[in-house]
Each structure stands twice: as C-alpha cells, then as structure tokens.
Amino acid sequence: MSINRREFLKRAGVITALGLGGAVTLDAFELLEPLKAADFTSENKLAGKRWGLVIDMNKLTQADINNIIAGCHEAHNVPDMGNPKDEIKWIWTDTYEHVFPGSENHYLDEKTKTMPFLVLCNHCDHPPCVRVCPTQATFKREDGVVGMDMHRCIGCRFCMAACPYGARSFNYWDPVPHIAKINPDYPHRTKGVVEKCNFCMERLDEGLMPICVEKSNGAIVFGDLEDPNSEVRKLLSTHYSIRRKPELGTQPSIFYLIGGEDNA
Amino acid sequence: MKISGKTIGGLLIFSAIALFPFLYNIGKTDAQPVINTDTPVIQELGATECIEDTEYMRENHMQLLLEWRDAVVREGKTTYTNSKGEQFEMSLQNSCLNCHNDTPETVFFTADTANVGDNLFCYSCHNYAAVEPDCWDCHNAPREAER
Numbered sequence: 001m002s003i004n005r006r007e008f009l010k011r012a013g014v015i016t017a018l019g020l021g022g023a024v025t026l027d028a029f030e031l032l033e034p035l036k037a038a039d040f041t042s043e044n045k046l047a048g049k050r051w052g053l054v055i056d057m058n059k060l061t062q063a064d065i066n067n068i069i070a071g072c073h074e075a076h077n078v079p080d081m082g083n084p085k086d087e088i089k090w091i092w093t094d095t096y097e098h099v100f101p102g103s104e105n106h107y108l109d110e111k112t113k114t115m116p117f118l119v120l121c122n123h124c125d126h127p128p129c130v131r132v133c134p135t136q137a138t139f140k141r142e143d144g145v146v147g148m149d150m151h152r153c154i155g156c157r158f159c160m161a162a163c164p165y166g167a168r169s170f171n172y173w174d175p176v177p178h179i180a181k182i183n184p185d186y187p188h189r190t191k192g193v194v195e196k197c198n199f200c201m202e203r204l205d206e207g208l209m210p211i212c213v214e215k216s217n218g219a220i221v222f223g224d225l226e227d228p229n230s231e232v233r234k235l236l237s238t239h240y241s242i243r244r245k246p247e248l249g250t251q252p253s254i255f256y257l258i259g260g261e262d263n264a
Numbered sequence: 265m266k267i268s269g270k271t272i273g274g275l276l277i278f279s280a281i282a283l284f285p286f287l288y289n290i291g292k293t294d295a296q297p298v299i300n301t302d303t304p305v306i307q308e309l310g311a312t313e314c315i316e317d318t319e320y321m322r323e324n325h326m327q328l329l330l331e332w333r334d335a336v337v338r339e340g341k342t343t344y345t346n347s348k349g350e351q352f353e354m355s356l357q358n359s360c361l362n363c364h365n366d367t368p369e370t371v372f373f374t375a376d377t378a379n380v381g382d383n384l385f386c387y388s389c390h391n392y393a394a395v396e397p398d399c400w401d402c403h404n405a406p407r408e409a410e411r
Binding site: 187 | 337339341357402403404
C-alpha cells in the first residue's frame with residue numbers, strides 16, 4: 001500500500017497532535033546506561049543552615065588583614081592582575097565611606113574614616129546574582145553559601161551588574177600568568193568567567209573553617225546564623241552590628257562590629 | 265530528461281572529492297592506542313585498580329566526572345562509594361591524577377602510538393578520538409608534568 005504526500009502529512013499531523021511523535025526520541029534517552037553505584041556521601045562536612053561571619057573591626061589589625069588576603073588568594077589561585085581595571089577580587093579592603101555608603105558624615109571620627117574595612121562576598125539570603133544568572137552557574141547552597149560552578153559560567157556578567165557590593169570580578173585575561181604560585185589543590189580559572197569568594201566551601205565540606213576566619217586571630221567569627229547558641233549569634237545578640245546596604249533587602253550574612261574600644 | 269556531459273562531469277568531481285578520504289585511507293592500519301598502566305610508579309602506589317573496573321571506566325568516565333562535578337561543586341558531597349563499597353574522594357585533582365598523572369614513568373605506549381603525545385594518559389585516547397578535554401583550562405595539569 002502506498003500513500004500520497006497529502007495523506008502522509010495528515011497522518012503525521014495526527015500522530016504529533018497525540019503526542020506520539022516524540023516517543024522515539026524519549027526512548028533513545030532511556031537507552032543511555034544509567035550510572036551504577038553512584039552513592040555520594042560526605043562524613044566530615046560542617047553542617048549548618050546558614051553560615052555567617054562576624055567581623056570585629058576593633059580586633060582586626062593591618063597585619064591580620066594582610067595575612068587573610070594573602071592566605072585566601074594563595075589558596076584559591078587568585079591572580080594579581082596588576083591594575084585595578086582587571087583586578088580579581090575575593091577578599092579586599094575599602095574605606096568606611098565606600099563600604100557603608102549613606103552612613104558617612106563630615107564629622108566621622110578619624111579612626112573609622114580611615115580604617116580599612118575587610119570586604120568580601122556577602123553570601124546574601126536573597127542574592128541578586130543568583131536570580132539573574134541565566135545558566136544557574138551561580139547558586140545558593142542549602143547552608144547559605146552562594147557558590148559558583150565555573151563549568152557553567154558563560155561570562156555574561158549579569159551577576160556583576162546585579163551584585164550591589166562589587167564582589168564579583170571578570171577574567172578579562174588568562175589569569176594563569178598572573179598567579180604567583182599555583183596551588184595544585186584548587187583549580188584556577190580561565191579567561192571569560194566571573195569569580196568571587198566562595199566562603200571556602202571546599203573547606204566547609206572537609207570540616208574546616210574558612211581561611212579568613214583561621215587567619216584572623218579571632219577577629220572574624222564563623223558560625224550558623226540560624227543556631228541561637230552559635231558563636232556568631234552570641235556576638236550579635238550582645239553587640240551592635242551593621243551590614244552592608246541593608247536597605248536593599250539582600251540580607252547579607254557578613255556582619256561588622258564597629259566602634260567602642262571594648263564593644264560596649 | 266536529457267543528462268548533459270556537464271552534469272556527469274560534475275557528479276564525477278563531486279564523488280571524487282567525497283570519496284577521497286575513504287580511498288586515501290584504504291589499507292592503512294587503524295592503530296588504536298594501547299596503554300599500559302602496569303608501571304613501577306603505579307605499583308609503588310599500591311593501587312592496581314581504578315575506582316571501577318576498566319571496561320566501565322572506559323565507557324563511563326565522562327559521565328562519572330560530570331556526576332562528581334555536580335556533586336562536589338553544587339551539593340557539597342565529596343565521597344564516592346564504588347560498586348564494591350570502597351570509598352574515594354571525588355576529585356579529579358586528588359584522586360584520578362594520583363595514578364593518571366601522565367609522567368613517562370606511569371604510562372607506556374606501544375611503538376604504534378608513541379606519536380600521539382608525550383605519554384599523556386588522557387590524550388592518548390582523546391587525540392585518537394579527536395575529542396579535546398577542556399579540564400586543564402582550569403584544573404591544574406597533572407602535577408608531575410609541571411616539574
């Protein structure tokens with residue numbers, strides 16, 4: 001039996017309308033062998049609902065800051081691009097005026113005005129960078145860490161436009177020649193991806209605290225913000241703390257303790 | 265319908281070009297890469313088997329690596345339990361490259377395949393299959409090779 005063109009198109013139309021047209025394709029996918037024994041577990045992982053940091057600016061010395069920045073950058077293969085335009089930032093310092101815009105005044109005490117504030121990704125509760133990422137390369141983990149999957153980043157830089165804290169940097173060039181000493185235990189980045197602080201999630205998963213906390217001599221306290229008995233919650237409930245640009249509603253997880261030599 | 269000489273000539277030229285690669289390679293041996301990982305360096309490590317059996321790894325290593333990638337980067341899971349119940353760290357850098365670190369001492373090639381690369385474990389097959397792995401764009405190339 002032979003059918004003419006018109007009849008063939010009619011039948012094809014009916015089959016497609018019934019949703020059978022795609023069946024062949026679906027079958028093909030099911031033929032792919034599923035992975036066996038793919039049981040992924042983790043034992044040492046630090047468990048928390050929402051990790052946060054409290055940075056006590058009174059305890060933080062310039063030497064600590066240098067140590068922290070150097071330690072973070074060495075561990076994560078952060079390049080020194082040599083000029084501010086191409087700078088790659090994970091953790092860096094800025095002035096009060098820039099870190100807390102809107103809070104400055106003409107008569108601010110000299111110490112606060114000039115002291116270097118340690119800034120990093122705020123790992124917001126409502127991260128704008130995650131919302132705008134078209135590939136979900138930037139994502140929020142269950143423990144509150146805003147992470148990046150470099151494998152998926154297409155370098156569109158929407159996240160850089162969205163982040164109100166300037167915590168994201170783009171690799172305009174191949175970073176490798178600008179890394180003083182490559183740490184073989186952590187990957188570096190390639191030209192064309194955005195990067196930022198990852199809250200040392202590779203260390204959290206091994207049961208270690210972030211490097212900045214470790215190198216801060218106690219000036220930075222790490223803990224679970226949702227645990228009322230955690231170190232950070234104890235500090236926050238007894239001291240006056242501020243966050244960066246709270247009016248935007250991003251709910252940063254990084255808190256600063258400023259002023260009062262003994263933190264009245 | 266009359267077929268002109270031009271048509272036939274064109275067809276001949278087309279088929280000559282289209283068939284050239286096949287004709288050119290007729291009779292040439294298809295030298296597949298043969299890798300021997302039974303080397304002193306690997307024996308010293310004490311690990312004589314990969315995390316899954318060779319056949320499985322050969323067919324599924326790319327899928328496995330993708331699963332590991334998502335598990336580690338996105339879900340924060342770092343331990344892989346293989347089909348025998350043994351556990352490994354899910355890490356290209358710290359697990360795979362312990363053995364597959366691409367030094368001349370760890371991977372030997374047969375004479376046929378010595379030309380495909382500088383004794384690189386991954387590239388020996390990947391070059392043959394013309395599939396470029398982009399792992400080393402970001403992951404540090406095998407450690408031993410850097411020395």
